[in-house]
Amino acid sequence: MxxxxxxxxxxxxxxxxxxxxxxxxxxxxxxxxxxxxxxxxxxxxxxxxxxxxxxxxxxxxxxxxxxxxxxxxxxxxxxxxxxxxxGDMTADDMASMVADARAELNNVKEVFDNQPGPVDDAAKLLADMVAMGDEIGLSAK
Structure with missing residues (x-):
C-alpha cells in the first residue's frame, strides 16, 4: 500500500x-x-x-x-x-469573506424574490462562512 x-x-x-x-x-x-x-x-x-x-x-x-x-x-x-x-488569515480577511457572502445573500433575495432554493443556498453559504470564522478563531463582527 x-x-x-x-x-x-x-x-x-x-x-x-x-x-x-x-x-x-x-x-x-x-x-x-x-x-x-x-x-x-x-x-x-x-x-x-x-x-x-x-x-x-x-x-x-x-x-x-x-x-x-x-x-x-x-x-x-x-x-x-x-x-x-x-496562519496568514487575518480578521480583515474573514470580515471581507463574510461581507461578500452577506452581499451575495442580499443580491439573491432581490433577484429571486425569496425563492427557497437559491435564497437557502446563499443563506447556507453565509452561515458556513460565519461558522468557519468561529472555528479558526476569527469570528466576524
Whole structure:
C-alpha cells in the first residue's frame, strides 16, 4: 500500500501547495471527508471551511471558501474559489469573506424574490462562512 499521494491546491491567484502527503481532510459540501492514498475516485464540491493536509513534515491548514476536489488513486487536486493558509488569515480577511457572502445573500433575495432554493443556498453559504470564522478563531463582527 502506498504511504503517500500527490496533493495540489490551486486558487485563481496562485498554486498554494504541491507535494506528497499522507492524508487530506476536505470540507465537502455534503460533509467532511478524509482522503488517504489509494482512495476511490471521487469529485466533490467544497463548502467554506478548513482544509487540513497531513505530510511527513506535519499538518498544514488552509481556509477555503468553495470550489471542488478531484480525488483519484494517485492523489488529490483541490481547485479552490479562494484559499489562504490558515496562519496568514487575518480578521480583515474573514470580515471581507463574510461581507461578500452577506452581499451575495442580499443580491439573491432581490433577484429571486425569496425563492427557497437559491435564497437557502446563499443563506447556507453565509452561515458556513460565519461558522468557519468561529472555528479558526476569527469570528466576524
Amino acid at each position: 502506498a504511504d503517500t499521494m500527490q496533493f495540489d491546491l490551486v486558487s485563481p491567484e496562485k498554486s498554494l501547495a504541491s507535494g506528497p502527503v499522507t492524508a487530506v481532510q476536505i470540507p465537502g459540501a455534503d460533509g467532511d471527508m478524509t482522503v488517504m492514498p489509494l482512495h476511490a475516485p471521487t469529485i466533490t464540491t467544497l463548502r467554506p471551511g478548513v482544509l487540513r493536509v497531513e505530510a511527513s513534515a506535519g499538518t498544514t491548514e488552509y481556509v477555503v471558501t468553495g470550489g471542488f476536489a478531484e480525488i483519484n488513486a494517485e492523489g488529490v487536486s483541490v481547485l479552490a474559489e479562494r484559499a489562504i493558509a490558515k
